[in-house]
Amino acid sequence: MTDTDTGPATAPMGRRERKKAATRQAIADAALLLFLERGYDDVGIREIADAADVSTTTLFKHFPAKEALVFDEDADQEARLLAAVRERVKDQSIPAALREHALRYRLAPAGGDARFTAFVDLVNNTPALRDYLQGMWLRHTAALAQVIAEESGLPEADPACAALAHFALEAPRAARSHDDPRQAVTRAFDLLESGWHTLACDR
Numbered sequence: 001m002t003d004t005d006t007g008p009a010t011a012p013m014g015r016r017e018r019k020k021a022a023t024r025q026a027i028a029d030a031a032l033l034l035f036l037e038r039g040y041d042d043v044g045i046r047e048i049a050d051a052a053d054v055s056t057t058t059l060f061k062h063f064p065a066k067e068a069l070v071f072d073e074d075a076d077q078e079a080r081l082l083a084a085v086r087e088r089v090k091d092q093s094i095p096a097a098l099r100e101h102a103l104r105y106r107l108a109p110a111g112g113d114a115r116f117t118a119f120v121d122l123v124n125n126t127p128a129l130r131d132y133l134q135g136m137w138l139r140h141t142a143a144l145a146q147v148i149a150e151e152s153g154l155p156e157a158d159p160a161c162a163a164l165a166h167f168a169l170e171a172p173r174a175a176r177s178h179d180d181p182r183q184a185v186t187r188a189f190d191l192l193e194s195g196w197h198t199l200a201c202d203r
Contacts, residue, residue: 024062024072027052031069036118040070040126067132070123078140080105082147094148095196098168099189106137106172107181124176137169144169152200160199167192 030051034043045066049059063069071077081101088097107120123129144165149156168189175184 020062023052023054023058027054027059027062028069028072032119035070035122040122040129065132067128070129071133071136074136074139077105077136078143081140081144085144085147085151093193093196094151095164095168095189095193098164099186099193102168102172102185102189103182107175107185130173130176134170134173137173138166141165141169160196164192164196 027048031043031048034048034051045056045059048069049056052059063072084097084101085094088094123133141162142165145161146156148154148161148164149158152161154161171185171188171192172181175181175188178184
């Protein structure tokens with residue numbers, strides 16, 4: 001799903017790249033609209049291709065699996081995740097920065113954007129999408145652990161960095177079954193904060 005935030009400035013794309021990006025966006029938009037209207041399991045690949053006015057071959061060139069149609073910004077999401085640690089405000093701890101990121105990008109805010117809330121509900125109510133999303137996020141564990149090590153001054157191979165990265169990415173999934181997922185995420189990160197603080201004091 002496209003996010004409203006803009007990243008670092010990039011070089012202008014050529015005509016071919018713009019056309020490819022526009023086609024990819026049209027496919028993703030058509031898929032999300034159909035999924036929100038009828039449910040993920042009740043929409044077929046050919047229907048999505050027809051709605052986007054492309055062939056199924058073209059669709060699969062851009063998206064290797066049906067689940068990927070819903071999550072079309074994997075690289076951008078990893079960049080935002082790592083930036084949350086690298087660009088955190090002065091004196092903010094790494095767990096606190098990751099908590100803010102999780103609350104902003106992984107859970108629907110109370111009274112927030114209706115489209116984003118509908119997207120989160122779609123994912124939470126579709127097992128295939130929940131599993132794909134979690135697998136996608138956990139693919140970022142190694143990159144996040146490396147940045148945590150860099151920012152904390154710990155060795156890259158320190159298991160504490162990998163552990164914090166893993167549990168920070170796992171916490172939102174574990175919180176979804178709670179009546180108040182945002183509070184549950186906050187509680188989980190309070191525990192991570194406490195453990196990370198103890199580690200820092202022992203150094």
